[in-house]
Amino acid sequence: MSNGSGNAVRKPRARYIANAMRAFGDRAEPLVEWTIRLCGWSAILFVFSIFFFIFREAAPIFGELNWLEFFTSTQWQPSSEVHPRYGILALLVGTVSVTTLAMLVAVPLGLGAAVFISEFCTGKLKESLKILIELLAAIPSIVWGFIGYMVLGPIIIKLTGAPVGVNLLNGGLILGLMSVPIIVSVGEDALKAVPDSFREAAVSLGASRWEVVYRVLFPAAKNGLLAAVLLGVGRAIGETMAVLMCTGHAVQIPHSLLDPVRTLTATIASELGESAAGDPHYRVLFVIGLVLFAITFAVNVIADLIVKGVRNEQSR
Amino acid sequence: MVPMMTDLENTTPTYTLQTRDLNLWYGDFQALKDVTVNIKPGIITALIGPSGCGKTTLLRCLNRINERYGNVTTTGEVNILGKNIYDDDVSLSTLRKSVGMVFQRPNPLPISIYENILFGIRSHTRRREYKRQQQDELVELALRDVQLWDEVKDKLRKRATHLTLEQQQKLCIARLLPLKPEVILMDEPCSALDAEGIERIEELIDGLREKYTIVMVTHNMAQARRASHECIFMLMGRIIEHGPTLDIFLKPTQPDTEMYVRGRYG
Ligand SMILES: Nc1ncnc2c1ncn2[C@@H]1O[C@H](COP(=O)(O)OP(=O)(O)O)[C@@H](O)[C@H]1O
Ligand SMILES: [Mg+2]
Numbered sequence: 001m002s003n004g005s006g007n008a009v010r011k012p013r014a015r016y017i018a019n020a021m022r023a024f025g026d027r028a029e030p031l032v033e034w035t036i037r038l039c040g041w042s043a044i045l046f047v048f049s050i051f052f053f054i055f056r057e058a059a060p061i062f063g064e065l066n067w068l069e070f071f072t073s074t075q076w077q078p079s080s081e082v083h084p085r086y087g088i089l090a091l092l093v094g095t096v097s098v099t100t101l102a103m104l105v106a107v108p109l110g111l112g113a114a115v116f117i118s119e120f121c122t123g124k125l126k127e128s129l130k131i132l133i134e135l136l137a138a139i140p141s142i143v144w145g146f147i148g149y150m151v152l153g154p155i156i157i158k159l160t161g162a163p164v165g166v167n168l169l170n171g172g173l174i175l176g177l178m179s180v181p182i183i184v185s186v187g188e189d190a191l192k193a194v195p196d197s198f199r200e201a202a203v204s205l206g207a208s209r210w211e212v213v214y215r216v217l218f219p220a221a222k223n224g225l226l227a228a229v230l231l232g233v234g235r236a237i238g239e240t241m242a243v244l245m246c247t248g249h250a251v252q253i254p255h256s257l258l259d260p261v262r263t264l265t266a267t268i269a270s271e272l273g274e275s276a277a278g279d280p281h282y283r284v285l286f287v288i289g290l291v292l293f294a295i296t297f298a299v300n301v302i303a304d305l306i307v308k309g310v311r312n313e314q315s316r
Numbered sequence: 317m318v319p320m321m322t323d324l325e326n327t328t329p330t331y332t333l334q335t336r337d338l339n340l341w342y343g344d345f346q347a348l349k350d351v352t353v354n355i356k357p358g359i360i361t362a363l364i365g366p367s368g369c370g371k372t373t374l375l376r377c378l379n380r381i382n383e384r385y386g387n388v389t390t391t392g393e394v395n396i397l398g399k400n401i402y403d404d405d406v407s408l409s410t411l412r413k414s415v416g417m418v419f420q421r422p423n424p425l426p427i428s429i430y431e432n433i434l435f436g437i438r439s440h441t442r443r444r445e446y447k448r449q450q451q452d453e454l455v456e457l458a459l460r461d462v463q464l465w466d467e468v469k470d471k472l473r474k475r476a477t478h479l480t481l482e483q484q485q486k487l488c489i490a491r492l493l494p495l496k497p498e499v500i501l502m503d504e505p506c507s508a509l510d511a512e513g514i515e516r517i518e519e520l521i522d523g524l525r526e527k528y529t530i531v532m533v534t535h536n537m538a539q540a541r542r543a544s545h546e547c548i549f550m551l552m553g554r555i556i557e558h559g560p561t562l563d564i565f566l567k568p569t570q571p572d573t574e575m576y577v578r579g580r581y582g
Contacts, residue, residue, distance in 0.1 A: 206413045
């Protein structure tokens with residue numbers, strides 16, 4: 001090396017440190033390896049133990065539960081003394097409709113924002129927007145619930161003349177806004193990962209910036225954008241507190257956007273406390289937990305299959 | 317436009333591409349200094365010079381794709397067929413239709429081979445202007461022009477990014493052709509290829525020569541000698557010498573050119 005004098009002074013010390021680290025490393029390596037292994041296995045362990053726990057609480061009622069009624073009846077009267085009924089159809093429809101509405105809001109908004117931040121912003125504006133989105137993601141769901149209840153509700157009443165402001169529309173909007181940040185940040189990552197040479201190729205053929213977005217970036221980032229949307233769906237299905245506060249919590253199949261609805265998650269959250277551990281109501285709530293588990297599992301598997309399908313198609 | 321017509325008549329029709337006092341800065345680093353060149357149609361003009369002398373920069377001025385970088389300032393004129401492409405009324409999209417570019421690394425788009433060929437056309441025409449059959453014909457013609465048709469005719473719907481590098485670069489040339497460009501700019505189009513690939517691409521470029529004005533950056537002296545008719549030698553952002561390739565190599569007038577072609581610069 002030509003700048004040897006500077007190195008010569010630093011060398012003995014650097015070598016000492018390097019040797020020390022290597023000595024430590026030699027001994028620590030199995031330890032590190034086992035720690036990492038443990039972390040990996042524990043993730044699997046946690047998933048299974050959560051499932052097992054819910055299953056254990058739910059299982060004793062499997063025999064008594066009228067499954068047909070469970071899935072096809074809209075009668076949810078768990079605390080009736082005479083004849084308790086456990087039909088979750090209305091709750092299922094509630095969850096699906098709120099989630100669908102939320103995605104109708106969140107997907108265009110989230111992907112639009114991701115495209116804007118990634119392709120149309122530079123420098124300070126880009127950095128500020130990214131920080132803002134992160135802040136948005138950090139707002140606790142109870143605060144979102146508050147906004148829906150106190151701010152959006154009155155607005156909905158004023159604009160539509162609906163008798164109550166907490167309903168499907170309110171819940172869907174709030175849930176949509178809550179899902180936007182994750183769609184934006186994952187979507188932006190996906191767009192950022194598209195090599196600049198693709199943009200350059202398209203621009204050099206005369207494509208406008210919009211054409212670059214929908215004719216090059218969307219196909220190139222398909223998998224990542226799909227992942228962003230599905231993470232948004234997952235976020236929306238699992239959300240509890242905000243929907244509990246904003247949807248009106250009425251067990252019914254909604255016929256318009258202004259009807260109050262109730263979701264699976266909100267039902268568990270609001271009723272678990274008042275049910276006695278071990279009685280049928282308590283157990284049915286855990287069955288609902290299993291249903292939620294199954295839904296999220298299905299969403300993930302479908303996402304995986306789609307992503308893999310897309311990948312196979314590309315590599316043909 | 318009246319001024320454009322007179323421009324057309326005033327400029328000698330022997331040149332398709334002329335720059336006048338072109339200066340370019342990246343931030344406050346000046347990468348091009350008073351570049352004035354006249355480039356003829358029907359021949360291949362090579363841009364040569366040591367690494368970092370501004371060859372790529374000059375080439376990227378000619379379709380204004382340099383402006384993608386935010387910190388670029390350009391002054392001077394670039395006239396293509398008598399029209400200054402730095403005028404305010406120039407549409408970048410139309411400009412890039414008539415000035416195509418081939419990049420150093422082949423960069424087919426991550427869509428099918430078929431769609432790669434039609435990508436430019438689709439940007440410049442309304443949706444239903446071309447019927448299915450016309451599209452098929454355009455694709456076949458373009459691919460035949462670059463001698464790629466036989467290799468890919470059975471997998472037109474497959475992703476273009478799975479082709480070999482040589483095939484990709486041919487495709488990148490082919491996708492310019494349906495746009496009927498005046499000028500084709502090439503930035504070291506062979507640098508990612510092996511010896512045989514280089515030979516075939518050079519052959520292909522030579523075949524295109526008559527219909528287009530071709531400007532090709534090259535790092536490779538032997539290639540400049542083999543494949544070009546005129547050479548422009550650049551050094552530190554300036555044009556040092558421009559002349560017929562044989563003259564540049566055999567009797568250069570500038571000492572710097574002589575040093576370079578004898579291999580004394582990097
Ligand atoms: N985007 C850029 N920003 C700043 N400087 C650049 C940029 N691109 C090129 N340069 C500088 O401009 C000079 C010319 O570069 P380039 O045109 O790429 O040279 P060549 O293609 O002849 O090797 C070099 O000194 C390079 O460092
Ligand atoms: Mg270069």
